[in-house]
Each structure stands twice: as structure tokens, then as C-alpha cells.
Amino acid sequence: MKAGPLNLITDVPGxxxxxxxDATVKSGSTVVTxxxxxxxxxxxxxxxxxxxxxxxxxPEQTVPAIDAVVLSGGSAFGQDAAxxxxxxxxxxxxxxxxxxxxxxxxxxxxxxxxxxGGDKAWGRFSPYRELGYAAAMAAAGGPFAIGxxxxxxxxxxxxxxxxxxxxxGSASAVLPCGATVGALVAVxxxxxxxxxxxxxxxxxxxxxxxxxxxxxxPAGPLPPAVPRTKLDVMLETPQPLAxxxxxxxxxxxxxxxxxxxxxxxxxxxxxxRALWPAHTPLDGDAIFALSTGLRPAPDDAAFxxxxxxxxxxxxxxxxxxxxxxxxxxxxxxxxxQQMWPAATAR
Amino acid sequence: MKAGPLNLITDVPGxxxxxxxDATVKSGSTVVTxxxxxxxxxxxxxxxxxxxxxxxxxPEQTVPAIDAVVLSGGSAFGQDAAxxxxxxxxxxxxxxxxxxxxxxxxxxxxxxxxxxGGDKAWGRFSPYRELGYAAAMAAAGGPFAIGxxxxxxxxxxxxxxxxxxxxxGSASAVLPCGATVGALVAVxxxxxxxxxxxxxxxxxxxxxxxxxxxxxxPAGPLPPAVPRTKLDVMLETPQPLAxxxxxxxxxxxxxxxxxxxxxxxxxxxxxxRALWPAHTPLDGDAIFALSTGLRPAPDDAAFxxxxxxxxxxxxxxxxxxxxxxxxxxxxxxxxxQQMWPAATAR
Numbered sequence: 092m093k094a095g096p097l098n099l100i101t102d103v104p105g106x107x108x109x110x111x112x113d114a115t116v117k118s119g120s121t122v123v124t125x126x127x128x129x130x131x132x133x134x135x136x137x138x139x140x141x142x143x144x145x146x147x148x149x150p151e152q153t154v155p156a157i158d159a160v161v162l163s164g165g166s167a168f169g170q171d172a173a174x175x176x177x178x179x180x181x182x183x184x185x186x187x188x189x190x191x192x193x194x195x196x197x198x199x200x201x202x203x204x205x206x207x208g209g210d211k212a213w214g215r216f217s218p219y220r221e222l223g224y225a226a227a228m229a230a231a232g233g234p235f236a237i238g239x240x241x242x243x244x245x246x247x248x249x250x251x252x253x254x255x256x257x258x259x260g261s262a263s264a265v266l267p268c269g270a271t272v273g274a275l276v277a278v279x280x281x282x283x284x285x286x287x288x289x290x291x292x293x294x295x296x297x298x299x300x301x302x303x304x305x306x307x308x309p310a311g312p313l314p315p316a317v318p319r320t321k322l323d324v325m326l327e328t329p330q331p332l333a334x335x336x337x338x339x340x341x342x343x344x345x346x347x348x349x350x351x352x353x354x355x356x357x358x359x360x361x362x363x364r365a366l367w368p369a370h371t372p373l374d375g376d377a378i379f380a381l382s383t384g385l386r387p388a389p390d391d392a393a394f395x396x397x398x399x400x401x402x403x404x405x406x407x408x409x410x411x412x413x414x415x416x417x418x419x420x421x422x423x424x425x426x427x428q429q430m431w432p433a434a435t436a437r
Numbered sequence: 438m439k440a441g442p443l444n445l446i447t448d449v450p451g452x453x454x455x456x457x458x459d460a461t462v463k464s465g466s467t468v469v470t471x472x473x474x475x476x477x478x479x480x481x482x483x484x485x486x487x488x489x490x491x492x493x494x495x496p497e498q499t500v501p502a503i504d505a506v507v508l509s510g511g512s513a514f515g516q517d518a519a520x521x522x523x524x525x526x527x528x529x530x531x532x533x534x535x536x537x538x539x540x541x542x543x544x545x546x547x548x549x550x551x552x553x554g555g556d557k558a559w560g561r562f563s564p565y566r567e568l569g570y571a572a573a574m575a576a577a578g579g580p581f582a583i584g585x586x587x588x589x590x591x592x593x594x595x596x597x598x599x600x601x602x603x604x605x606g607s608a609s610a611v612l613p614c615g616a617t618v619g620a621l622v623a624v625x626x627x628x629x630x631x632x633x634x635x636x637x638x639x640x641x642x643x644x645x646x647x648x649x650x651x652x653x654x655p656a657g658p659l660p661p662a663v664p665r666t667k668l669d670v671m672l673e674t675p676q677p678l679a680x681x682x683x684x685x686x687x688x689x690x691x692x693x694x695x696x697x698x699x700x701x702x703x704x705x706x707x708x709x710r711a712l713w714p715a716h717t718p719l720d721g722d723a724i725f726a727l728s729t730g731l732r733p734a735p736d737d738a739a740f741x742x743x744x745x746x747x748x749x750x751x752x753x754x755x756x757x758x759x760x761x762x763x764x765x766x767x768x769x770x771x772x773x774q775q776m777w778p779a780a781t782a783r
Contacts, residue, residue: 136702136705138699138702281741282745286642293642296632296639308654308655309654353484353718356482356484356716357714357716357717359482359709359716360706360708360709360714360715360716362706363705363706363709363710363748364709364710367745368703368706368741368744368745368748369706370702370703370705370706370744371703371741371744371745372699372737372740372741372744373737373741391718391719394718395627395714395717395718395719398714398716398717398718399628399713399714399717402709402714
């Protein structure tokens, strides 16, 4: 599975990404948009989701396409990020036409990062409306930063003995037909991205090159057990239960809304392959699937392949997000690279 | 994660399993039942499901508990198996009480095995009503056969160069609190259970002892790519697209219907970890979650652990089902043990 030139979701023609973050709040927002409306759907499989405008993404609902998707920190306060994105898009004349009115359609999902060491005393109104606006104004094709940026700024996951920093991840793959599939994910899962006590990523079977360290499988015998101990650490420690992984999968293949929904379902398998556990009652795991429609629709075989590859790309994006996390003042958890400097220096 | 004494779903106190099969038809049915009604729900994540009585399993629906679940071959014809199970349970006086009437509540899911080399010229009515009745009359606690039996009799999955026999799998785990979680699965996936060209199971990280061969990881470097070639083989070969993995996850912990639904969601991650790909548009992947209620309800932490362990147990059950498949006259695909005799002899 060959990655695209940037190994980012912006390898998908038409896809633009913008990030914003606030170092003091230790949070931020990430926008995925496109010059033209995108066919979209969503699948929510976590038990504690925080979403906005997802009902209109059901295949039978009227709105045919959307203008952007927002992933944001801030728990339910982060829903304001979509308002900021709407404002930015309205300034550009974007939106679903209802008579002379234009309504930018901006589904969103949030993750819980309220107890991550950042300053959340923001007064009456949260900063997410402005963070969403800034992310939308920054949106562009081409390279963008992953790791401790955007919606992944303050993300936490489980590591040996406690928390590990999560992050914003992205990856891409070029399909045999020449189309591209790309993933973007803010990794803040209840579970762990690494196996046992070591640095090896669950997503290892899908790694391209050394895109998240190139460690491969653990040497020697398998870890003696599934990392239930990591879960135990998190559950038995009076630390907050940081949780929720939210993501976007995008392709330039033409999809219907129903196909986009099936693609979102298939892509959740990437969460299952990269995180342990995923889809818990305390995760709000959700995936948006987007089509820019710049290539023809896939046939049945190509569509199945798209789903399979999408799940692998999502698993890679998750590991890349964790691998790319960087330290910041006031952090309450180490990064992967701080936790395993020898593996990093390899 | 310690397996129960039988490493079968019948390690869960109260759970009984019965199998029936027809060697000529190369198909069969599997029943999961209990002496008392079970709280249950379901999650369907495949794109081509065949199910019966699943709407009543939604948490908000009235029926509080069910009498049995049926997994069956036969594609939509296999729904008759539930009628046979109803007849058997009615003879025992089982059923939901509506005035003096008793209606056995028997949700079911089927898999497609109509093009597997068996004789499907069964005349006007399919044999599944009788297969269901026989499976229900055979239901008992204790040991039962896995592999090419029951709903897994004629199951096929993808292997190197074409099909490989699937099968009926089962596994169990004892939780730290002493409760048990057990999985039963009929593995007939579009995807593969093994990595690349070799015999190693995707579920390897979760294997207990040598329950499916003890091969562990592949030696040396990782397979050069995800096994897209297996998918390609299947998609580009004019063989029928055998598909659908259907399963039951059961526990003696007391669950509400809503909790059972979340358990079914979490357990789908076991499909993702053991099959590549899973949850495609041509799979009818569905998981029923059952509670016999013989132990108290889990607290939040134990419930999260239950879901995590359930997904691992399901991954193990899938590999065990494929590993245990046996050859039969007229087969159109080899078994895992025929394909890799050296790995088997190990």
C-alpha cells in the first residue's frame, strides 16, 4: 500500500486542512474542507459521543453534501468550533442554498480534554468559536503539522503506568486505480496505542516504511498478555478518564452518502487495529467519511478494497499522531518519544 | 487473560450450545440457549446482513429477554432454523408470556454458503427448519465440537490463492472478578484470518497457549504489505463471494439491554483484529450479546474491561474456528491444516 507524496489526508485531491490551537488552554480545533461541497456520512461507535449536525448525514436525509467537518477539543464546549467555521465559510459565500440564503453545513465531533493540565478558566464563553474560525481561515491543501496540534493539542491516551500524550495523526494511501484515500484523526482514546509495556504500536502490521518509528513487531515472544494492565492503571487511578478518538476518512472517488456511511463503518476497524481497547462506553469514537468526487465511482470490488485500505490508513494515522506528539510546558503526561528515547533514536 | 476450563462459550454458567449439520448440503445450524431467558441485544456492522427478530433487541423495545439465538447457514433460507428452534422451545414450555400464550423469542442471523460444493437441490422447502429443531434438541452445557460443524459446516474464507475453509469457533476468558465471557462465531468472512501468504493468524497477539497453533508472529520482517492480494484473488476470481461472520458473545454478568448493545459493539473489534478485511459491503457481520444474569452487574470499570476482553475472546474464537476446520468430501477449499501441514505438525 503506497502512501501519497505527503502521507497526509491532503494527498486526496480537493482536501484542505486547517489547525488552530491555544497553548494555554492546551486544546485546539482542526477543520477539513474543500473548495466544493463534499458528499459525507458518519458512523458513531463510541458510547459517549459529542457531535453536531450528524443526523443530516444519514443516507436518507436531504442535504446532499457538506462544506466542512470540524474535530475539536473542549468536550461539548468545543461544538462552538463549528460556529466559527460556519462564520469563516459564510464570509467566502459558501453554503447550502435555501432560496437566497446560504447555510454552511459543518458537522463536528469533539473530544474530552478538559482535565489535561491546560487552563480552562476561560470566562463566560469558551474560546472554541474563535479557534474554529482560525482553523477554517488556515485551511489549505499541501503539508500540515501532525502531533500536538489542532484537535490533538491536548489529547491523552493510555501508556505504561498512566497517561501518554495522544495527538493529531494523518496518513494516506494510493489505490491501484490511482485514487487516494487519506485519514485524519485526533487520538484521545481511553485505550493504548502501544502493546504491553513497550514502544511497539498495535498498528505495526500496517506501517509503511518508518512512518511511526519502524519498530515492527516486538522481538522474541509475544507480550505475555493483552495490555489489560494499561486499562487497569487508567481505571484504578484517580486521573481523569480522557477519552474519544474522532476522525475523518476522505477519498477523491465518487461516493453516495450510503457508500460514505459504509466507508465510515469499515474505517472503524482501523481504530480496533491501532487502539486497545477502542469503542468503549467512555469513548465518543466517531468517523466522518468524505468524498470530493473528483474521480468516478468505484465498482463493487474497488469499493471493498477502498474500505480495507481505509481501515489500514486510519490505523497508521493513529500511530503517526501518537508518534509525532511533542512536549509542552504543563503537560501531565510524557510523549511517546520521551517515554522511549532509545526507540526514538533508532 | 485466562481461558475458562473448556475454552468455549459454554464456560459461561447457564449457556448451552447445540449444533446440527447436513453433510450433503454442506451446511448447518448452531443454537445458543439457556435454561432461563437471557437479556440480549445485537449490533450489525456488515453491509449485507440476514437477520430475524433483531428489531426487538433495540434497548428501547419491549421484550426484556430472549430464549435462544440461532446462527445458520443457508443464506435467507436459513431463517427457517429459528422456526425449528421455536418449535423445540415451545415443546419445553418456553417463551415470552402474552396472556396464556407463550412465544419463544429466537433472534437469528444467517451466512451465505449456497455455493460451497454442497447439494442445495432440497426441493420446495429448505432443510433449515429441521436443522434448527435438531440443534435446539441437542443444546446442552459442557463441551461441544468446533470447526466444520453447525453454522460453520460449509463456511469459507479467503486464503492464499483462493478460498480456505472457515468454521465454527469458540473461546472464553475468566475476568478478574471471576465472571466469564465466552464467544461463539461462524466464520465465513469475505476476508482472510491469516497474514500474507503464511499460516500466521491475525489474532496472534491474543492467543492463549497454542489454542490455534501457537505460531505467534511471523518470523523476521513483517509481511511486505497488507494482504490486499488475498482480497484481490477473491475479487478477481470468478468464484462466489462467500461472506458473513456471525457471532454470539455471552457473559454471566448482569447486563441491561443497553449494556448488551454496547458489548456487541465492543466485540466487533474482535472481528477487526482477526479478519482482514471485516465489515465489508458483502459481509453480513452481526454479533448478538447475551447475559445470563447469574452474577451482579459490573461497575463502570469492569464493564469497560468486559468489552475489551470480549473483543479479544472473539478474535481468538475466529482463529480457533478456522484452525479447527476439517476436510469433507466435495470440499471446494482446503482447511488451514491441509494448507499448512508443517505448521500443524509443529
